[in-house]
Amino acid sequence: MALLTPEDLEDLLNKLRQSNETIKASTGKGITEICEDVYGTRPASQKVAIVPITAGNGVIGNFSSSLLAITEYFGLEGYITEHPDITGYHQAVSDGADILLMADDHMFIAHNLKSRKIAANHICTGVIYSEIASRFIHAGSKDVLVIGLGRVGYAGTEHLVKKGFNVYAYDPNTEFMEKAIEELGVNAYDSADPKKFSMVFEATPNANTISEGMIAERCLVSTPGIPCALPPELAENGDIDLVMEPLVIGAAAMLYSVF
Numbered sequence: 001m002a003l004l005t006p007e008d009l010e011d012l013l014n015k016l017r018q019s020n021e022t023i024k025a026s027t028g029k030g031i032t033e034i035c036e037d038v039y040g041t042r043p044a045s046q047k048v049a050i051v052p053i054t055a056g057n058g059v060i061g062n063f064s065s066s067l068l069a070i071t072e073y074f075g076l077e078g079y080i081t082e083h084p085d086i087t088g089y090h091q092a093v094s095d096g097a098d099i100l101l102m103a104d105d106h107m108f109i110a111h112n113l114k115s116r117k118i119a120a121n122h123i124c125t126g127v128i129y130s131e132i133a134s135r136f137i138h139a140g141s142k143d144v145l146v147i148g149l150g151r152v153g154y155a156g157t158e159h160l161v162k163k164g165f166n167v168y169a170y171d172p173n174t175e176f177m178e179k180a181i182e183e184l185g186v187n188a189y190d191s192a193d194p195k196k197f198s199m200v201f202e203a204t205p206n207a208n209t210i211s212e213g214m215i216a217e218r219c220l221v222s223t224p225g226i227p228c229a230l231p232p233e234l235a236e237n238g239d240i241d242l243v244m245e246p247l248v249i250g251a252a253a254m255l256y257s258v259f
């Protein structure tokens with residue numbers, strides 16, 4: 001899994017505004033409304049504590065401050081605990097925080113201490129990005145292409161299957177493919193038998209995973225993966241809507257899932 005870098009998090013709210021414009025233009029709704037639809041919740045003045053975590057690769061510059069900006073963007077009061085790790089956790093609980101946000105190198109969670117609801121970033125990211133792809137207003141069918149069946153891709157695939165979409169999936173890992181075919185009933189995308197999709201959910205840590213033969217002239221590519229799934233020559237094509245943003249959309253889904 002790719003670790004975020006401070007550079008990925010620069011200018012975050014501007015990147016969000018751009019993504020939100022694309023989401024509105026290609027689905028008819030913005031990220032807040034889509035989160036409300038998916039999770040059936042709204043913010044209710046919860047107090048959010050962000051606990052920096054030093055384990056593994058340690059604190060990432062801009063990470064906690066980005067989470068604070070996201071919290072405030074969704075209208076909630078938030079703060080970063082003075083100390084990291086257990087001391088910060090103790091402070092947050094003692095202060096009466098409603099929701100904790102914290103991440104190590106493997107898991108990024110939102111935990112609502114009042115309702116006991118807990119959310120994992122990989123699940124929420126898969127759900128919300130696949131949901132966005134599935135709402136493309138110019139789609140002519142219920143066929144969706146999923147590229148990448150890791151923990152984000154699998155969660156999104158499961159979500160799309162539950163919603164009644166016809167999922168075609170591709171992952172070079174044959175075990176992942178077999179699991180998705182057996183457990184979720186997806187179709188294997190076969191590059192030897194090309195088919196063009198207008199809805200694509202991409203969840204890999206790799207660049208340029210999408211080729212021209214996979215996508216319809218007018219399409220929506222929804223991807224949390226850094227670097228970009230679309231090769232630069234395709235990304236420049238004005239008929240391809242690209243939703244790609246490093247942190248806010250996944251974190252928003254986490255908050256809505258624990259409200």
Ligand code: 2YJ
Pocket residue numbers: 001002003004051052053054055058059060061063064103104105106107108121125246247250
């Ligand atoms: O508290 C900190 O500053 C760090 N311990 C944050 C670590 C952030 N974790 C990651 O970037 C992991 N890859 C999981 C986040 C997934 C985001 N899509």
Ligand code: MG
Pocket residue numbers: 203204205206207208223225226227228229
């Ligand atoms: Mg990628």
